[in-house]
Amino acid sequence: MTEMLTGVCAGTVALVLLLAFAGHLRAPRTLPAALAAHRVVPGPLRWPVAVVVIALEGVLGAAVGYAVAAGRPHSLTLAAGCAVVLFAGYAGYGLYVLRTRPSVPCGCATGPGGDTPMSGWVAGRAAALALASLVAVTGTTPEHGTHTAIVVLASVVFAVLLSLLPQAMFDPERQAVS
Numbered sequence: 001m002t003e004m005l006t007g008v009c010a011g012t013v014a015l016v017l018l019l020a021f022a023g024h025l026r027a028p029r030t031l032p033a034a035l036a037a038h039r040v041v042p043g044p045l046r047w048p049v050a051v052v053v054i055a056l057e058g059v060l061g062a063a064v065g066y067a068v069a070a071g072r073p074h075s076l077t078l079a080a081g082c083a084v085v086l087f088a089g090y091a092g093y094g095l096y097v098l099r100t101r102p103s104v105p106c107g108c109a110t111g112p113g114g115d116t117p118m119s120g121w122v123a124g125r126a127a128a129l130a131l132a133s134l135v136a137v138t139g140t141t142p143e144h145g146t147h148t149a150i151v152v153l154a155s156v157v158f159a160v161l162l163s164l165l166p167q168a169m170f171d172p173e174r175q176a177v178s
Helices: 002-026 030-038 043-070 073-100 120-136 146-169 172-177
Strands: none
Touching (some): 002 043, 030 043, 043 073, 073 120
């Protein structure tokens, strides 16, 4: 049972990272524009920071996905540990931006509608993914067989839900009143 939980968490983390990577490749100006709106990263560093973040999402997504699919527990521990740090950083950064500039775009570039405004859901999603990455750090990979099908299906469902969560929970009318 532990292997299935680890597999679902690792699969979800891998898919969310790869979806974010693909979203940023599809809309490469989204993250630098959001960083400019956040006013946290100095101007000359916005593009380099965006490139590093996008590359990290792609590399970590591929590494976690490979480690869980190939049954490599040590690789999974390392890649998921790096994902914990990345998502914890996202959560902290998101909370900071939410407190200082609540109506700016998040820079996520996921979902069909493009970028969403920064909200507690964005920071909460990052915290949930940090927790899922922490579970994946245990490094126990699922056995191949029927468990694999369950892990893949559950991972896809959770990844889609977490990718769409901030947009689904955004209420423009409530934002206009604030």
